[in-house]
Amino acid sequence: xxxxxxxxxxxxxxxxxxxxxxxxxxxxxxxxxxxxxxxxxxxxxxxxxxxxxxxxxxxxxxxxxxxxxxxxxxxxxxxxxxxxxxxxxxxxxxxxxxxxxxxxxxxxxxxxxxxxxxxxxxxxxxxxxxxxxxxxxxxxxxxxxxxxxxxxxxxxxxxxxxxxxxxxxxxxxxxxxxxxxxxxxxxxxxxxxxxxxxxxxxxxxxxxxxxxxxxxxxxxxxxxxxxxxxxxxxxxxxxxxxxxxxxxxxxxxxxxxxxxxxxxxxxxxxxxxxxxxxxxxxxxxxxxxxxxxxxxxxxxxxxxxxxxxxxxxxxxxxxxxxxxxxxx
Amino acid sequence: xxxxxxxxxxxxxxxxxxxxxxxxxxxxxxxxxxxxxxxxxxxxxxxxxxxxxxxxxxxxxxxxxxxxxxxxxxxxxxxxxxxxxxxxxxxxxxxxxxxxxxxxxxxxxxxxxxxxxxxxxxxxxxxxxxxxxxxxxxxxxxxxxxxxxxxxxxxxxxxxxxxxxxxxxxxxxxxxxxxxxxxxxxxxxxxxxxxxxxxxxxxxxxxxxxxxxxxxxxxxxxxxxxxxxxxxxxxxxxxxxxxxxxxxxxxxxxxxxxxxxxxxxxxxxxxxxxxxxxxxxxxxxxxxxxxx
Numbered sequence: 001x002x003x004x005x006x007x008x009x010x011x012x013x014x015x016x017x018x019x020x021x022x023x024x025x026x027x028x029x030x031x032x033x034x035x036x037x038x039x040x041x042x043x044x045x046x047x048x049x050x051x052x053x054x055x056x057x058x059x060x061x062x063x064x065x066x067x068x069x070x071x072x073x074x075x076x077x078x079x080x081x082x083x084x085x086x087x088x089x090x091x092x093x094x095x096x097x098x099x100x101x102x103x104x105x106x107x108x109x110x111x112x113x114x115x116x117x118x119x120x121x122x123x124x125x126x127x128x129x130x131x132x133x134x135x136x137x138x139x140x141x142x143x144x145x146x147x148x149x150x151x152x153x154x155x156x157x158x159x160x161x162x163x164x165x166x167x168x169x170x171x172x173x174x175x176x177x178x179x180x181x182x183x184x185x186x187x188x189x190x191x192x193x194x195x196x197x198x199x200x201x202x203x204x205x206x207x208x209x210x211x212x213x214x215x216x217x218x219x220x221x222x223x224x225x226x227x228x229x230x231x232x233x234x235x236x237x238x239x240x241x242x243x244x245x246x247x248x249x250x251x252x253x254x255x256x257x258x259x260x261x262x263x264x265x266x267x268x269x270x271x272x273x274x275x276x277x278x279x280x281x282x283x284x285x286x287x288x289x290x291x292x293x294x295x296x297x298x299x300x301x302x303x304x305x306x307x308x309x310x311x312x313x314x315x316x317x318x319x320x321x322x323x324x325x326x327x328x
Numbered sequence: 329x330x331x332x333x334x335x336x337x338x339x340x341x342x343x344x345x346x347x348x349x350x351x352x353x354x355x356x357x358x359x360x361x362x363x364x365x366x367x368x369x370x371x372x373x374x375x376x377x378x379x380x381x382x383x384x385x386x387x388x389x390x391x392x393x394x395x396x397x398x399x400x401x402x403x404x405x406x407x408x409x410x411x412x413x414x415x416x417x418x419x420x421x422x423x424x425x426x427x428x429x430x431x432x433x434x435x436x437x438x439x440x441x442x443x444x445x446x447x448x449x450x451x452x453x454x455x456x457x458x459x460x461x462x463x464x465x466x467x468x469x470x471x472x473x474x475x476x477x478x479x480x481x482x483x484x485x486x487x488x489x490x491x492x493x494x495x496x497x498x499x500x501x502x503x504x505x506x507x508x509x510x511x512x513x514x515x516x517x518x519x520x521x522x523x524x525x526x527x528x529x530x531x532x533x534x535x536x537x538x539x540x541x542x543x544x545x546x547x548x549x550x551x552x553x554x555x556x557x558x559x560x561x562x563x564x565x566x567x568x569x570x571x572x573x574x575x576x577x578x579x580x581x582x583x584x585x586x587x588x589x590x591x592x593x594x595x596x597x598x599x600x601x602x603x604x605x606x607x608x609x610x611x612x613x614x615x616x617x618x619x620x
Contacts, residue, residue: 092421092422092423092597093422093597093598093599094596094599094602094603095596095598096597096598098597099422099423099424100423100424100426112426113426114423114425114426114427115390115391115394115426146341146363146364147364149363149364149365150363150365151365151367151368179341179343179344179361181363183362183363316475317475317476317477317478318450319473319474319475319476320415320450320453320471320472320473320474320475320476321345321346321347321473323347323450323453323454323476324386324413324415324453324457324471325346325347325348325349325350325351326350327453327457327485328329328335328337328347328348328351328384328386328457
């Protein structure tokens with residue numbers, strides 16, 4: 001934990017160079033895994049959002065810029081970066097850190113959460129308050145694909161497109177709720193993934209060009225224009241575009257530098273809401289990730305090598321949930 | 329579901345958490361995961377029930393809060409045959425304030441047409457499942473997170489009479505009337521009291537709506553003290569329902585009533601045993617309260 005030891009607030013993170021961000025993310029992931037293997041917690045969701053947390057706190061001036069997390073159980077990296085690193089082992093225990101977000105726990109927790117699909121409404125409220133007070137900070141909401149399909153999030157999308165205030169929505173698209181995501185919106189997001197697969201190489205070309213000296217930026221912009229044109233042509237239904245959102249994506253949600261670039265781009269959009277579409281893997285880095293998605297959504301203690309749960313030694317009667325399912 | 333092809337199982341993105349995963353596997357055409365969409369889930373169920381199906385919504389107590397108007401406007405106002413099985417009712421532990429299921433008694437019992445119940449253990453839960461499904465109209469059952477008590481789950485489920493409590497122990501001047509998860513702790517408290525030479529009646533209330541008025545009014549006329557116990561907020565809860573019944577029958581000054589439950593504050597996260605003990609909601613706490 002060479003880098004992480006020195007990060008006691010996001011301002012410390014922002015003093016690092018972009019080249020350091022993958023290492024910071026790696027250290028955070030390792031720390032979450034080691035801690036959760038001992039005390040248990042919402043391991044899977046938080047492992048999927050490590051780079052997102054790093055990039056968001058790097059690109060935005062938190063807590064001046066308001067960061068709103070949907071649900072909040074994926075925010076362990078956010079907690080680690082915002083002065084709560086040492087307390088992580090107390091998470092979910094009496095007197096310890098909350099497993100979700102609480103306004104009374106940190107000024108970086110701008111809105112309490114626990115249930116899904118509330119972040120866009122809360123963030124839109126904060127954005128309107130900002131406008132009315134004549135302030136100019138950013139408001140960013142981070143929401144998962146399954147939470148975006150929740151009714152309230154859809155209601156917020158509808159109004160955000162209409163109000164045209166500045167709002168950054170980062171879509172953490174992992175094709176999962178606790179279970180695999182279901183529904184037509186999931187199908188729509190899958191089609192976006194597929195459409196992008198078709199010209200994914202253009203992203204990579206874009207990245208290369210962007211890093212090249214001299215003409216890099218201009219060539220990158222040219223490549224971007226081509227890419228946007230293809231995206232607009234290919235995206236079926238164009239849900240976000242038609243509802244008044246700008247769309248940036250997709251971005252590899254486990255590449256902090258690419259994420260920071262996308263977020264910097266999003267910050268430039270002044271005339272309405274923008275969605276940054278990040279593709280992530282829930283449980284990224286969890287040993288034996290593929291086996292059982294329920295097993296690593298919320299875990300008890302587990303073996304760091306195999307990911308196998310460490311069972312309590314005392315046998316207990318069957319759980320109510322199991323009796324209910326079997327009886328039904 | 330094997331016995332009755334009209335039964336449909338529904339979950340809002342919690343197949344594993346609610347036990348509906350097994351049903352989805354076995355009856356893929358008769359079980360639905362609707363996504364994180366509790367409001368839609370309830371009205372979707374209401375629509376099915378208008379066509380004669382029997383939808384069972386397996387939604388955690390805390391998440392059913394999100395679908396309250398659907399439960400009122402779409403189910404109960406039309407007296408539709410939708411069943412609510414509320415897992416994680418009570419103190420849930422590490423997930424804390426956003427996930428404790430402490431309000432369902434209060435938000436359900438004011439809604440006309442609703443039948444609301446809670447089993448004392450996992451054996452009685454099976455009885456209540458049968459009872460709900462045989463009942464025509466909205467019905468809800470709450471049960472806690474975690475392990476059962478080790479009750480017999482191999483016997484055939486029994487049909488229970490709606491609104492009928494179970495007298496588990498009779499005697500003395502004190503009656504402990506417990507709801508759901510608090511019944512076994514109440515029994516243990518009564519055993520402890522008996523060792524001290526204090527006899528106590530213990531009632532498994534089973535239903536908060538409708539209440540067993542006959543039994544409760546008889547207790548009010550014959551006992552000195554009624555202690556109600558529930559794993560939920562006191563405001564609008566089971567104990568409140570009992571007091572309302574006594575008030576309606578002019579018996580409030582006949583008998584002293586002590587309500588045990590969760591006070592009017594945000595309950596933090598932590599080990600459920602520890603949190604329950606903090607509010608006296610275990611055998612020791614009930615024992616101590618009765619002694620006082």
